[in-house]
Amino acid sequence: MTLVLEEFLPYRFNRLAEALSRNASIAYKTEYGLTRPEWRAFALLGQKGTMTATEISYFSTMHKTKVSRAIFALEQKRWLVREVDENDRRLERISLTEQGKRAYESLVPKMQRVESELISSLGKENSEALFKGLTALEELYLDEKTASRSRKAD
Amino acid sequence: MTLVLEEFLPYRFNRLAEALSRNASIAYKTEYGLTRPEWRAFALLGQKGTMTATEISYFSTMHKTKVSRAIFALEQKRWLVREVDENDRRLERISLTEQGKRAYESLVPKMQRVESELISSLGKENSEALFKGLTALEELYLDEKTASRSRKAD
DNA sequence: TTGTAACGGTCTAATATGTAACTATCAAGG
């Protein structure tokens, strides 16, 4: 009995995830000096506006210490600010500065270009199949219930 | 202009890769005490027979130091042995011991069961779409040329 | 031969990540 690693789903996903991330990271890493966790937190703040660190952790599925450090780095760059919530002083409301928003507006189109180039190279039929398969898998594995339990991954 | 992280391919792949790996790892981690790099090296050796460390690194797309440590751990378990190649004494020919082969024969069916349960939960249509999409992506990103250049990932 | 470049593999030092402890705050009950 033999298992062919190249056909094994966890292996295929890991390899592709790594390749896609590396490919996408070129833009935010070389031009903006962001790490992957920083990019994720940044993208979420640009997408959703003001958030708490816990929310960022939830939506990015990153460990809270990773988020904490990513936020610190973005704060150093003056791309975000925090304000303590007056109603609950444990919370910090985090939002992009004007400078951060400008960076977002200039970075996001580049990221989207990478993605759309990828999709057009795949072709309509393949990319539709891919989306269908991914969505089905996500429904199976990453339901709210599951997602809220396992938030430590990168 | 907004980028929706939940729809961004690198993010989706990373999350799914993590979820699939975690799910698959239960079998080899709890019952056999293997780490992920160890499992990968082990699976390759079971699949392909005798290999060198560099070959394992190539096919597993793992960094060579990771492979080195994985091999060391499997050697400690007495699941593999190395012999220096007489023709080229830089090389070590690594292969599973009888004990290693027995472990392989008992572990692999469990891993395959996990995988086939996943696929049957997805249903025929979705899993076919998934495979089609994954294969297309792999051809685009992980061709020999590409794969041989970027071998550091996990 | 010998010098030089390349290779297989390991070891070391720097980075990145996760675990668990800690601070500060809040909420609810006595």
Next chain:
DNA sequence: CCTTGATAGTTACATATTAGACCGTTACAA
């Protein structure tokens, strides 16, 4: 009020991972 237990976030320590130096080979051209 005061205690107990939970939550938000940071920090310190332990672990895991990577980059790069390193050693012993080998290949091959001069």
